[in-house]
Amino acid sequence: MSFGFPWGLLALGALAPLVAAYFLRRRQKPVVVSALFLWRTPRPRAEAGPRWERFTREASLLLEALAVIAAALFLADARLGEAARTRHLVLVVDGSLSMSARGPDGVTVLEKVRQEAAKRVEEAEATQVTVLASGIAPRVLAGPEAEPSRALAALESFQALGADHDVMPTLIWAQELAGSGRRVVFLTDAPPEIAALVPASVRWMAFGTGRDNVALVSAQRRDEGATATVTLRVARFGAGPQEVEARVRAQPGPGAKEGTERVERVRLPDEGTATVRLTFQGAGTVEVSLPEDALPEDGRVRLPPSPVRPVAVGLAEGLAPPERQSLERFLAVAPEVARDGAKEGTAPAEVLLVGPRGTDARVTVGAPGTLRTFVGPFFSEKGHPLLDDVQFAGVRWTAGDNPPGRPLVTAGEAVLVSEEEGGRVHLNVDLTRSNVQRVAAWPVLLGNVVREARRTREGFPRRQLTLGEPLPVVTVSGARYTLVGPGGSRPVFGAGAVDLPPPAGPGRYVLERDGDEVDAAEVLALDARESDLRGRGAADVPARESSEDDERGTAPSRARWPLVLLLVALVADFYVTRRA
Amino acid sequence: MDEAAVARLVPGLGLALPRVPHRGRVGEVRATSAGSSLELHDFRVYQPGDDLRQVDWNAVARTGELILRIRQDEVSPRVEVVLDGSRSMALSPRKAACARELALLTAEVASRQGLSPTLLVAGARPERAQGAACRAALQATAFDARDDLSASLARLPPPRPCGLRVVVSDFLFEADLPALCSRLSRGAAGLFLVQVLDAEDLDPSGGEGARLVDAESGAALEELLTEDVLAAYSRRFEEHQRALRAAAVRARGALLTAPAYEALAGLVAGPLRPLFVAGGGA
Known part of the structure; x- marks a missing residue:
């Protein structure tokens, strides 16, 4: 049993006069009478048994004492068992990367937050603590309503490496977990931009410090054959150094004997970023690091090999010589394309098959039927990815009968390019009479076709992502996919191009199909908004709502059972004394 | 119990029996049945099997029919004395003694009158005594019943026909008085x-606070015995007496109130005069 208001137990002092009055009344002279009923209002029925009556006064005393005790328990806000008084404190910790920034004393903000959290728990005498980590997807670190020691232990092992995000959904969630008008403490590194928008019951505590910082804002690696190209963008936030040394270390690859280590001096502009491009031969994992500063995490990246997966393109039988020649001429110079992929046993789904009209090839080229030649005007589907940068100026296009599918490019009533629902593309062109293959529109159009084929290929379209970016993934229907990352694994639902929510933290994410690794992507701990530490600072914005209940703790409403006991005792006492 | 006072009063007293035919053993009081006494009761026509000695030959001579003379029997009727054995009857020694004396006086007078007295004590343990045993039974009466007369009557044997029934009690209890009197x-x-x-x-004496305890049930009531409280008691007591008297009259009986503090002779000559007649006689 616990008491929300122990002073209420003072009401037990009423027992003393009650007992005294009882014994004082007991001293009155007993007088035996023949007919007690003549001394009071007659009743319709006779008295109960003498045994009951003999103890009437004792029963009355006990009932009155019980009523006093019940009243005292009610005033003292007594609680039993599960309903015993609990103090629930909800801590919300900012999960963004900037929480790992060091202050001038070398202590990270997260460490200060841990200390403050322990202090809050101790001061609030919390018996139950819930710890939430804010993020693009908020998550529970401890609880709900965990023991304080467990909650603080969970916070001890927490690392803030998340992307920049809006904390309001997390705070609203915390408020709901805590209950209306209860205590929520948000621990972060920056004061609120608009304090009025902070939920009323949230106390906002910031422990950050405005610091200058130099950070990598993006890093890309591209492997073509044995050559690895690493592209880095470095930014300076604040009045930092004009020049930094980027240390790049390439571990030896499968065929290489030794690794490479370089130090690149990067000159940082006042505004904008500096771009550095490095190439390595036979490199394994490439590690890039900037000099230690306020936030070392955003100056280090690790780029494992990201081999280019060429798109296998096959030319079907039946193509006319002009079409075949023009296609082969394009394929000979197109990057990341394997001309003979189909012959190496590549899965049919991954082969971009080009054939004549009337075949089931994914891309058909040809113009059967009545031929018509157009020099313009050409009308194209604006914004369609297949038509990016395709210019039809100076083009003479000879087309045959209209192909099926949605028209993408038309001239008059003729459909020049169309796309079917399943992704099949038809190029309605007779290259013997057209000059399309001799202008820039032709390689650009085919390049777009290959790019779209690459995008619909199983795996990650992008291998390196920064924090907060959605994770695009392409899956094939009929298979079961799992995304395995630093935070565990989760199933991937849906077929085709799927945009997964931004990962909670940096690391290597592997896409598995039925337990077999399909592809891997690296989420880098880079976020320009988190690297900008100039706006950080300390603040303590108290909760606007600090109700009396909040002052006393987080106990639920006063228990009713003592009141019920009190009423029952009073009614029983009335009944007993009425009999006497 | 002042047995000497009872003995002094008995010779000069008789019970006022109701003037109706009685039933009982052979005795001196006219019975309800036909018998062989000298009192003529009726005439009727002779029927085979009748006693020829009862034929009124004068009537036969006058009428030519066999007319039978019907004579009434003479019996000794029973007198039942029912004594309330509840604890309230022993509220004071004088009250208990007075109750015993009145019961004994009734039994003794009945015996002397040639009647058959039966004493029924409605106590915690019911007692029944007849004739001379009534005295011993009265001496042993304890007044220990924790219930009132209406409840303790249930423990007695079923009532038998009798010429006179005298119930000695304080009648201070809550009960259905008409039903009690009828019973x-x-x-x-x-x-x-x-x-x-x-x-x-x-x-009742007042003037101070008291814890009033019912003699039978033990129930208690705390009261300051002020004038108002005492007046209320008197008012309720009068109402109870009126109800009791009315119930007794409705049952063809009579309520005689005997203050215990009065002497037995004074009671016989005063409030109990309807029951005891001077010189005896039926």
């Missing part, structure tokens, strides 16, 4: 309710 008068030619009351019953 007490069942089978009795005459019913007397002799109510023995203590001085405290009639006029």
